[in-house]
Amino acid sequence: MGERARVVICGAGPSGLTAALFLARQGIEVLVLERWSEVFEDPRAATFHPPTMEMYEEVGVTQRLHDLGIVAPTWQFHDRREGLVAEYDLSVLSEVTRYPYRLQCEQHKLCRILLEKLEAFENCTIRWGADVSEVRQDETGAEAVLADGEVVRGAWLLGSDGGRSVVRKSAGIGFEGFTYEERFLVITTTHDFQPAGYAFSNYVSDPKEWTALFKVPGRTPEGLWRVVFPVPVEAAEAALLSHESAAERVAGFRPEDAPFDVVHTNLYQVHQRVATSYRAGRVFVSGDAAHVNNPLGGMGMNFGIHDAISFADLLGQVMLGGAEASLMDRYDRQRRKIAHDYLQSMTISNKKVMEERDPEIRKLRQQEMRETAADREKLFAFLYRTSMLEGLKAAAAIA
Numbered sequence: 001m002g003e004r005a006r007v008v009i010c011g012a013g014p015s016g017l018t019a020a021l022f023l024a025r026q027g028i029e030v031l032v033l034e035r036w037s038e039v040f041e042d043p044r045a046a047t048f049h050p051p052t053m054e055m056y057e058e059v060g061v062t063q064r065l066h067d068l069g070i071v072a073p074t075w076q077f078h079d080r081r082e083g084l085v086a087e088y089d090l091s092v093l094s095e096v097t098r099y100p101y102r103l104q105c106e107q108h109k110l111c112r113i114l115l116e117k118l119e120a121f122e123n124c125t126i127r128w129g130a131d132v133s134e135v136r137q138d139e140t141g142a143e144a145v146l147a148d149g150e151v152v153r154g155a156w157l158l159g160s161d162g163g164r165s166v167v168r169k170s171a172g173i174g175f176e177g178f179t180y181e182e183r184f185l186v187i188t189t190t191h192d193f194q195p196a197g198y199a200f201s202n203y204v205s206d207p208k209e210w211t212a213l214f215k216v217p218g219r220t221p222e223g224l225w226r227v228v229f230p231v232p233v234e235a236a237e238a239a240l241l242s243h244e245s246a247a248e249r250v251a252g253f254r255p256e257d258a259p260f261d262v263v264h265t266n267l268y269q270v271h272q273r274v275a276t277s278y279r280a281g282r283v284f285v286s287g288d289a290a291h292v293n294n295p296l297g298g299m300g301m302n303f304g305i306h307d308a309i310s311f312a313d314l315l316g317q318v319m320l321g322g323a324e325a326s327l328m329d330r331y332d333r334q335r336r337k338i339a340h341d342y343l344q345s346m347t348i349s350n351k352k353v354m355e356e357r358d359p360e361i362r363k364l365r366q367q368e369m370r371e372t373a374a375d376r377e378k379l380f381a382f383l384y385r386t387s388m389l390e391g392l393k394a395a396a397a398i399a
Contacts, residue, residue: 005028005029005155005319006028006029006030006031006153006154006155007019007023007028007029007030007031007154007155007156007157007158007315007319008030008031008033008142008143008144008152008153008154008156008157008158009030009031009032009033009157009158009160010032010033010132010135010144010157010158010159010160010161010166010167011032011033011034011159011160011161011162011287011289012032012033012034012036012039012111012115012126012128013107013111013160013162013287013288013304014045014107014110014111014114014287014301014304014305014308015160015286015287015288015289015304015305015307015308016032016034016158016160016161016286016287016308017032017111017114017115017118018114018304018305018308018309018312019158019160019286019308019309019311019312020032020114020118020124020126021059021061021114021117021118021121021124022059022308022309022312022313022316023124023312023315023316024118024121024123024124025059025121026312026316026320027123027320028123028315028316028319028320029123029124030121030123030124030125031124031125031126031127031152031154032124032125032126032127033127033130033132033144033146033152034126034127034128034129034130035129035130035131035132035161036128036129037128037129038128039108039111039112039115040108041106041108042108042264042266043106043186043188043216043226043264043266044106044107044108044301045106045107045295045298045300045301046104046105046106046107046214046216046226046298047102047103047104047201047214047298047301047302048065048069048102048103048104048105048302049102049298049299049302049387049388050090050093050097050098050099050100050101050102050387050388050389051097051302051306051387051388051389051392052302052305052306052388053065053098053099053103054097054098054099055305055306055309056305057098059117060117061110061113061114061117062099064113064116065103065105065109065110065113066103068105068109068113068217069103069104069105069109069217070103070104070105070200070215070216070217070223071101071102071103071104072101072102072103072104072199072200072201072214072215073089073090073091073100073101074087074088074089074090074199074201075087075088075090075102075199075200075201075202075203076088076198076199076201076202076203077202077203077204077205077366077369078198078202078203078204078205079204079205079206079362079366080204080205080206080209080210080211080253081206083197084197085205085366085369085370086366086369086370086372086373087199087373088372088373088379088382088383089373089379090102090383090387092376092379092380092383093380093383093384093387093389096384096389097387097389102200102201102298102387104200104201104214104215104216104217105216105217106216106217107301109217110301130146130152131146131147131148132144132145132146132147132161132166132167133145133146133147133166134166134170135157135159135166135167135170135171135283136170137157137171137280137281137282137283140155141153141154141155141156141282142154142155142156142157142281142282142283143157144157144167155282155319156282156283156284156315156319157282157283157284158283158284158285158286158311159171159283159284159285159286159289160285160286160287160288160289160304160308161289162287162288162289163271163273163288163289163292165285165288165289167283167285167289168275168285168289168290171280171281171283171285172280173275173276173277173280173285174275174276174277175273175274175275175276176273176274176275176276177271177272177273177274177292177344178271178272178273179269179270179271179272180269180270180271180272180294180351181233182230182231182232182233182270183230183231183232183233183235183267183268183269183270184228184229184230184231184267184268184269184270184294184295185228185229185230185231185240185241185246185249185265185266185267186226186227186228186264186265186266186267186268187226187227187228187229187246187249187250187262187264187265188216188224188225188226188227188262188263188264188265188266189224189225189226189227189247189250189260189261189262189263190222190224190225190261190263191225191250191257191260191261192222192225193213193215193225193254193257194215196254196257198213200214200215201214201215201298202214203296203350203354204253204354205353205354205355205356205362206354206355207355207356207357207362209229209230209252209253210229210230210354210355211227211228211229211253212226212227212228212295212296212354213225213226213227213228214226214298224263227250227253228295229249229253230355231267237267240265240267241265241266241267242265243262243265246262246265247259247260247261247262250262270294270295271292271293272292272293272294272344272347272348273291273292274290274291274336274339274340274343274344275289275290275291275336277332277336278290278307278331278332278335278336279328279329279331279332284311284328284331286304286307286308286311286335287301287303287304287305287307287308288300288304290304290307290335290336290339291303291304291339291343291344293343293344293347293348294347294348294350294351295347296347296350296351296354297346297347297350297386299343299346299347299388300343300347302388303339303343303388306335306388306392306395307335310331310334310335310395311331314327314328314330314331315328330398330399333398333399334395334396334398335395337394337395337398338391338392338394338395341391341394342385342388342390342391342394343391346385346386353365
């Protein structure tokens with residue numbers, strides 16, 4: 001087809017590779033530019049929600065995720081001092097989805113699955129070590145300027161290049177929101193928390209040090225567990241990341257289970273931001289380039305995947321179906337609207353509930369959780385929203 005009918009995608013993460021797959025299967029020529037030389041295995045997202053599994057089903061990705069992942073039929077909310085508050089059974093969603101559960105599988109495994117699927121398409125090329133320094137556009141196309149000066153051109157360009165997106169910045173798109181004062185420390189351990197009564201996905205509230213705890217497959221049948229803690233911004237990074245210090249922190253959470261074997265630590269800053277537009281002419285953003293949020297709820301990666309599939313569907317109608325280019329404005333209207341109304345509002349609320357200091361408010365919220373978990377109608381409405389099904393329905397209603 002050539003560059004005049006090509007889509008250039010910057011970033012080979014979940015959103016970029018998903019967009020590439022859903023475009024390539026339509027026969028559209030795709031070029032993916034990735035600054036790194038490989039897929040990294042550092043701890044990132046690992047939760048897949050029902051609608052994401054439904055979307056991936058037709059391209060064979062869902063089955064591969066199940067081959068490698070862990071089904072989590074329930075998730076739990078705990079109080080660090082008082083124990084289990086509520087367990088939410090996702091089977092209540094069986095009337096509206098084929099996947100009434102969460103699936104735990106690491107992000108890097110998804111990327112490898114997508115790369116395997118893309119190998120079957122001669123119309124998709126992936127270039128590793130292609131560092132994009134700038135994007136430009138005119139009336140007929142968009143181009144990525146690489147760090148070595150090479151210019152790569154296409155009819156359309158998608159920036160899926162992360163929270164610090166060069167594409168977003170170069171296109172003059174703002175990134176509004178805020179940054180949390182504390183950082184998030186992720187500790188990966190071989191310790192099995194299930195015998196202590198924990199589900200495969202858990203949120204543990206505490207006014208001083210809340211915790212998120214969930215299981216991932218890892219490389220062995222036993223799997224691994226990740227424990228997330230908030231840490232002060234002024235705390236020394238080297239000390240926080242040391243395995244000895246990390247083991248002590250987990251032991252503070254579960255002293256009866258100490259000692260702990262720590263296999264990995266990761267520290268990162270957390271933001272709540274949404275791009276001021278998902279489109280600037282022939283340039284678009286998706287995934288973390290379009291929105292970032294705290295991980296409480298496991299929604300960020302899923303949202304980026306949904307961005308990618310929506311983008312590919314609409315662009316296919318323009319490139320192959322004769323639709324006007326103005327149809328692409330719908331991508332911005334739909335995805336940015338629900339990023340604010342669902343992704344941002346829910347993840348911000350989740351964190352507030354986890355760290356609530358007022359004892360009366362904590363008591364009230366926990367009573368509401370118990371009542372929700374015990375009432376099928378309330379439970380359905382709650383899980384329909386938190387599993388991302390409601391947000392997709394709302395997006396589809398936006399013309």
